[in-house]
Amino acid sequence: MQLARVIGDVVVTRKDENLVGLKLLVLQPIGADGAAAGRTLVAVDAAGAGVGETVFFVRGKEASFPFYPTEVPADAGVVGIVDHWDVETEYRRT
Amino acid sequence: MQLARVIGDVVVTRKDENLVGLKLLVLQPIGADGAAAGRTLVAVDAAGAGVGETVFFVRGKEASFPFYPTEVPADAGVVGIVDHWDVETEYRRT
Amino acid sequence: MQLARVIGDVVVTRKDENLVGLKLLVLQPIGADGAAAGRTLVAVDAAGAGVGETVFFVRGKEASFPFYPTEVPADAGVVGIVDHWDVETEYRRT
Amino acid sequence: MQLARVIGDVVVTRKDENLVGLKLLVLQPIGADGAAAGRTLVAVDAAGAGVGETVFFVRGKEASFPFYPTEVPADAGVVGIVDHWDVETEYRRT
């Protein structure tokens, strides 16, 4: 999984029926130092997250587990909202 | 998932039988700022998308979910056509 | 999926029994402009492809679908031979 | 799999129910020479690992195997704690 900041959402009218009713979030992945790390992506929300929150997300088929037995065609999903994280001093954000 | 622009299509005569009848689109992934981000790829179309449209696509086995129970040997699929997306100011396209 | 050029093949005597009899091709992925894009890789052939041909291949477990029910331990497979592809002018190869 | 150093942990209160009770570790992947290689990530712990230890982790759905039959929505998991590793001289850490 990776940490990320929710930076937006996507409105999609014509879509696969198994995606109907799901919230699609735009994520900016971040590293252990809190800085942006890698490209933005779109993820389904399985944790009730909103813009501005720090979350952690999962990639791959696992992103659809929370919606089982619906076979959601998603490859990224927010599965938790981060309270805080701790890292060793040398990796700590400044 | 990622946002992308449909920039072309591919004609493939000799192919796996489970791909017959499917439309193969050439995609240019884009970031939250609307700029090209990453390499072009080929995806199966599960949303009725065409050249010039902004879509979002899924990678991995999930790309074959919309065609179930056919086991489509695809690792990328267009699953929705984007109306618009919103991001925080600092990430907004100019 | 990605477009690729078949640039060689691999001879492997000692291998997993579910790979016996399969042709292993060396691929150079190419972008929508026809130029090399990314590292060479080895893929199983499910389309009767040969050196010099332009193909498209799939990554992941999907690469083993054409050989079902044999559980081929492959993560990349050629699933079609490309006749041609069309892209918008700005992406066209020169 | 990859080698990694455990550099921290993550506290997540609101999360998918199948993640409840699992320890979430922040990992810094390392190469065969012991140096940091690639971005930090978050992994579930299936080996009783702690901060400061050298571990090896698996990516993808395989990360959830140790928790079967619970369908843990995780794409990275620590599956072993490394005692030591040996590499040829040219790759040896200095």
Add this chain to the structure above:
Amino acid sequence: MQLARVIGDVVVTRKDENLVGLKLLVLQPIGADGAAAGRTLVAVDAAGAGVGETVFFVRGKEASFPFYPTEVPADAGVVGIVDHWDVETEYRRT
């Protein structure tokens, strides 16, 4: 799949029970020209490979196929030992 050179092995005492008895190899992926290409990784051995040999390996869940029905939590596995490979002149190693 990718070609790789076996450059070492890893000793892991505390690990997932489904990994017990398996040999863990350190691999350096190589390209079609024989040069190192990408980061070192750890793979389970399903081909009886040893340090110094040129192998090809598979990524993803497919890495666990040779050990079926054991659900090995591995995302990379050596599935063949390479005798030789041939590529077009322009890609040939020198």
